[in-house]
Amino acid sequence: MKNMKKVALALCATMGLGGCGDLTVPDLNNPSLESFQETPTRTAVINASTGLLIGTRAGVTNQNGYVALMGVLGRESLVLDSADPRYVGEMLAGPALNGGSPAFGGNFWDNPYANIRNANTLLNALAKVEGVTEAEKNAIRGFAKTIQALDFLVIVNTRDTNGAPIDVNRPFGSALAPIESKEKVLAHIATLLDEAKAHLEAGGTEFPFPMGSGFRDFEPRTDGKVITITVPNFIKVNRAIKARVDVYRELWEEALVDLDESFLDIRAPLDLGVFHAYGTGSGDVKNTLNGPNIFANPILLEDAKQPDGSLDARVERKVKNSENPGELPGVIEKYSKAFAQYTADTASIPIIRNEELILLRAEANIRLERYEAAMDDINFIREESGGQAEIPEVLEGDLAINELLYQRRFSLLMEGGHRWIDMRRYGKLDALKREDPPGMSFNVHPRFPIPTTEMIGR
Structure with missing residues (x-):
């Protein structure tokens, strides 16, 4: 993108997803970008593949990161930092988010686009690398394009109808990619995921690189050890992400098809899935969402009250008393x-x-007016996750949508x-205003602006 003058391709240590070098300056530990593009080695390609995991988690766990700030906008959380009033002044009280602020309005742009470029550089290098089998190349291609899809999702989730560039696999110094509509960005994400699936189906059984503890294999092991997720099981992850995109695009039948090919399993733990992993080792990144300035919106407790006075079990699990109010x-x-x-x-x-x-399956079935199937899934989540009683009647129309949104609110609380x-x-964004503090009337920002630096000269 316009304000990216360098590429930090993550050719870094694979153990612990540790730190990595910037390939625009000499680095005795890492190859140059030029050598990676022209004469890539197996080691460099393997390390770059693992490095994409580092890139896709960048900016997720910070106090002003994706989870925390999206939580502020969705009235899940509030960040109260006496040293930085912008968490309230800009994220809530301001008339609009500021595209000139790289931390409060202009963020969630550079990091995902840098990782998308890293993936493109890796994909281009696969055509020249030796010592990597064709199956391994396909496994890497499928993985890289799935990660690109996740990065584009961060961009379109934050920018929404402001759109975003998608034709970004261009040499530095070339003309800027045009900004495309939200619909075209989502379609591009779906295409990436479908292309990735085709690659993965030709990618053998095992990835040629380690993927970290957040991508554990779905198959049970009797010895208790964790192994890297297999390629066939990663296809299920790919389809899961595609199903989310299908729902965002309101392609309900397609969503159900992709969900059937995902790891959805009503018999499996609800936490089965893939995660951004963090650590305290040298060069790793900590999860800082437990910081002292991040608070839960009090309305969560009020809205989670059940008829008998108890709280929804999800709020009981996810909300606690703060040591320092x-x-x-x-x-x-x-x-x-x-x-x-x-x-x-x-x-x-x-x-x-x-x-x-x-x-997601419940939502697709609601929108297809298959209400009984939808209620089966909603009641399952109510009981298994929320500790709530089953709804005996079959909800339809707006009643079903409202119940779905309630379940998604607490099941996915503070997850992104x-x-x-x-x-x-x-x-329904205006409905979030009722969740503001008494006497306060904050703005409900519908989307992030495209960064100011990106718009100069367009």
Whole structure:
């Protein structure tokens, strides 16, 4: 993109997903970008493949990262940092998000596009590398394009109808790629995922590189060891992500087909899935969502109350008392609740889980007016995850949609902006205003702007 003057291709240590070098400057430990493009080696290609995992998790766990800021916009969370009032002043109180602020409005752009370019550089290198079998090349191609799809999803989830460039596999210095519509970006993501699936089907059984603890194999092991996910099982992950994209595109029948080919399993743990992994080792990245400035919106407890006075079990699990309550200027009551699911620096963050897949199937069936099938899945999630009683009647129309949105709200709480995205998809963003603090009337921002630096000269 315009403001990217360098490529930091992640040819880095594969153990622990550790730190990596910038290939635009001499680095005795890593090859130059030019040598990687012209004479790639097996080792460099393998390391670059693993490096894509590092790139796709960049900016996810920060206090001003994807999960936290999307949570603020969706009224799941509130960041109260006395040293930086922009979490309230810009993310909530401002008239619009500022595309000139790389941390509050202009973010979630450079990092995903850098990783998309890294993947393109890797894909281009596969045509020249020796010592890598054709099956291994296909496994790498399928993996890289799936990661690109995830990065494009971050971009379109944040920019929505502002759109984004998709034809970005261009040499530096060439003309800028045009900004395409949201619909074209989502279609491009779907194409990437379908191309990736075809590659993976020709990719053998095992990936030629380690993928970290967040991508564990789905097959049970009696020895308790964790092994890298197999290529056939990664196809199921690919289809799971495609099903999410299908739902965003309102392709309901296609979503059901992809869900059938995913790892959706009503008999399996709801946490079955793939995750961004974090660690405390040298060169690794910590999960900082357990920081002292991130608070749960009090409305969560109010809306999670059941008829008998108990709380939805998901809120019981995911919300806890904060050791150091936060203060919001102009609000007398202190914020005393925090999130419990990321208590450790090494806690993983979901990319996609079985629980979401079950709810995606319910949504597709609702929109196809197959209400009984949808209620089977909704009631399953109500009981298994929410600790709620089954709804005896079959809900239809808006009643079914509202129940679905309620279940998605608490099942996917603070996992990556699902609440904000869902309310936007269904034209209900204004309803989030009731979740503001008493006496406050914040703005509900519908999308992030394209960064100002990206728009100069267009």
